[in-house]
Amino acid sequence: TxxxxxxxxxxxxxxxxxxxxxxxxxxxxxxxxxxxxxxxxxxxxxxxxxxxxxxxxxxxxxxxxxxxxxxxxxxxxxxxxxxxxxxxxxxxxxxxxxxxxxxxxxxxxxxxxxxxxxxxxxxxxxxxxxxxxxxxxxxxxxxxxxxxxxxxxxxxxxxxxxxxxxxxxxxxxxxxxxxxxxxxxxxxxxxxxxxxxxxxxxxxxxxxxxxxxxxxxxxxxxxxxxQQKVPEFDAWTLENAIQNPEGTLTVQQGADYLGARMFGRWKSGAPTDITPLVDDPTLGADPQSNNNFDFAHANSSLISDQSRCPFSAHIRKTNPRADLADANTINHAIRAGTPYGPEVSSSEASSNTSTQDRGMAFVEYQSTIGNGFRFQQINWANTANFPPLKTVTPGIEPIVGQGSPRTADGLNPVDPSVGYTVPQFVIPTGxxxxxxxxxxxxxxxxxx
Ligand code: HEM
Incomplete structure (x- = not known):
């Protein structure tokens, strides 16, 4: 260019x-x-x-x-x-x-x-x-x-x-x-x-x-x-904390691991496809490498392996990369949203309950709404059998996927067949x- x-x-x-x-x-x-x-x-x-x-x-x-x-x-x-x-x-x-x-x-x-x-x-x-x-x-x-x-x-x-x-x-x-x-x-x-x-x-x-x-x-x-239900998300990931294959994680580490697998990135931004087991803040902060992955790996199967990134993860559902046979340039949009609302208060954190309105003022730009935002939401995030041609059903996208059943599979790397019924942590309010x-x-x- x-x-x-x-x-x-x-x-x-x-x-x-x-x-x-x-x-x-x-x-x-x-x-x-x-x-x-x-x-x-x-x-x-x-x-x-x-x-x-x-x-x-x-x-x-x-x-x-x-x-x-x-x-x-x-x-x-x-x-x-x-x-x-x-x-x-x-x-x-x-x-x-x-x-x-x-x-x-x-x-x-x-x-x-x-x-x-x-x-x-x-x-x-x-x-x-x-x-x-x-x-x-x-x-x-x-x-x-x-x-x-x-x-x-x-x-x-x-x-x-x-x-x-x-x-x-x-x-x-x-x-x-x-x-x-x-x-x-x-x-x-x-x-x-x-x-x-x-x-x-x-x-x-x-x-x-x-x-x-x-x-x-x-x-x-x-x-x-x-709207984002943050204390509820934190409590749910703690209650459902997962283990790594070696069984060495504390409960908090297992909660962070589950959250990272729901997004396909750790909190630092490091992609789980590159660093599946631990966060890597240096990688997360490095624009030269934090997007350099496509879910395909030489020694694993693109149609069945969720050990690095669940098929249902937020960034995999909304940009499936190598999961689609042809390089997709149509269903993209530019995101420019900003968070709104206060930080979680100590009483919200201790009660695991949101009492204040906070979330994302989400903005996406595209030349055709039905190819950009709307396609990502309906055809991808909400659709249980997307990405296609997997040996298992990927399930709904657990963060922004809407509809029921709210079952996301593949979140647990030790047993990817476990289906998680994920509460609605993101609520569209307008x-x-x-x-x-x-x-x-x-x-x-x-x-x-
Ligand atoms: C990526 C959060 C809603 C589409 C991401 C990332 C985060 C995130 C943390 C990874 C960082 C990045 O790549 O920039 C959220 C939260 C949402 C939300 C908290 C709601 C409160 C949505 C919605 C859509 C969407 C509604 C579209 C239907 C995308 C796309 C990417 C992305 C396309 C980039 C995927 C990639 O290229 O890897 N989002 N998101 N997000 N999100 Fe969301």
Whole structure:
């Protein structure tokens, strides 16, 4: 890849630059007055952060960045009736929730329905003064857009503190594996998948649908509010602590081992496919080697051996690598979520019960929702017989897999035939499908 041909000054910044954000606020809005909204948005366009700006020297970057995205009902409210060529986007996520395996009873009211017209994503990497850059930008939005919009919901997400920075709430390092994008990424890490730009950007080579020309260099964003039951996860892995083949683990080590096998990575990010029995923080932190595996090994069977990584593990279900005969470049997406909610309190930890809302403000970008997020969730995570052609049934993905029975196999390396009925530790509480237009599409079409 040469990193040169995409018009990076025209592509919104969060899509291709998988930034780890210290803080990220999601400001969901409803449009009350389309005409005054368009006037305000037109004046606001210079504040919207492009990919080029995020790649510029730190000294010339703003203290926070802003991106904007619209739901299907939001575009309709603005008088844009074009078919964008994505049926899940057109119907919205609430209509798709049961297909995704969600229980509608856990969806929070701001997301239930199609009332959300758009979202501002406001992020910063500035640590201090905590929160002030984001609130400055939120005030800017409130004063610029006035009564043309109403806030429907707001999620203030943030990186976890101290050594947990970059780790999601269960404790696992996140933001390790994203695809490289041909024509954009200047380096390809060992083991990293390279996807055509059209797997992520609408209208680019590899995009599989016909769309209006103004959608070039946009993307679809799947947003999910995913609540995480952290003390419950910790208690369950302790209760079900597993043993290594030598029988040498303490209960806590056996719990960590089970958690690592549920994800396919240790908390440090080290892949169990490379280091199956113990965590290796140096490996976890090394981008030159922490993706350099594909589950295939010369002296073991890809169709039956789960000694290194269960077939049902989170990273194996969502990126099966050598489990699929052909190198898959379609069912990839770029993840850019941020954890939300407080750290586990001592009373939550001692009672093994969540009393506060915490989880993942999950974001995935792709040119076709049904090939990216939705495929990973429904066809892979929720589907017990995926990956295919194994000698045993892999079972459901134990972290984000939805549906019943919640049986994941292969978690116990000593006896991979043991099926674990895994409680639901991740509960979808809302979400929406959005279109993230290019900056020129905002000026030329959306505010026209
Ligand atoms: C990777 C956590 C939800 C798709 C990962 C990793 C962690 C993680 C720790 C490994 C680090 C990395 O490769 O960056 C979580 C948590 C979730 C969640 C805690 C929910 C609260 C989802 C959902 C999907 C998804 C809903 C899609 C349906 C992926 C993909 C990867 C990944 C595609 C990269 C796999 C690879 O290339 O190795 N996730 N995740 N995740 N996750 Fe999730």
């Amino acid at each position: 040469n990193g040169t041909f995409l018009p990076i000054q025209n592509i919104q910044g969060d899509i291709l630059v998988g930034m780890k954000k210290q803080l990220e606020t999601f400001y969901f809005f409803h449009i009350n007055d389309p005409a005054s909204f368009k006037t305000a948005l037109n004046s606001y366009v210079p504040t919207i952060t492009s990919t080029a700006t995020l790649l510029s020297p730190a000294s010339s970057q703003p203290l926070a960045f802003v991106n904007i995205a619209f739901s299907s009902t939001g575009l309709q409210a603005l008088g844009i009736t074009d078919d964008l060529g994505d049926s899940q986007f057109s119907s919205g996520m609430y209509a798709d929730a049961t297909n995704l395996g969600d229980s509608l009873s856990t969806w929070e009211s701001p997301f239930a329905g199609t009332n959300i017209h758009g979202v501002f994503l406001i992020g910063t990497d500035q640590l201090a003064p905590q929160d002030s850059y984001v609130s400055f930008y939120v005030s800017g939005i409130v004063s610029t857009f006035g009564s043309s919009i109403t806030e429907v919901d707001r999620i203030d997400a943030s990186a976890r503190p101290g050594d947990e920075a970059g780790h999601e709430h269960f404790g696992f390092l996140d933001g390790i594996s994203n695809p490289a994008v041909a024509g954009f990424s200047t380096t390809v890490l060992p083991g990293q998948t390279v996807v055509p730009s059209g797997t992520i950007l609408t209208g680019r080579l590899g995009d599989v649908a016909l769309r209006p020309s103004w959608t070039l260099d946009g993307t679809f964003m799947a947003f999910r509010k995913l 979400g929406e499908y959005f279109f993230v237009p290019s900056i020129s599409a905002i000026t030329d079409v959306i505010t026209a």
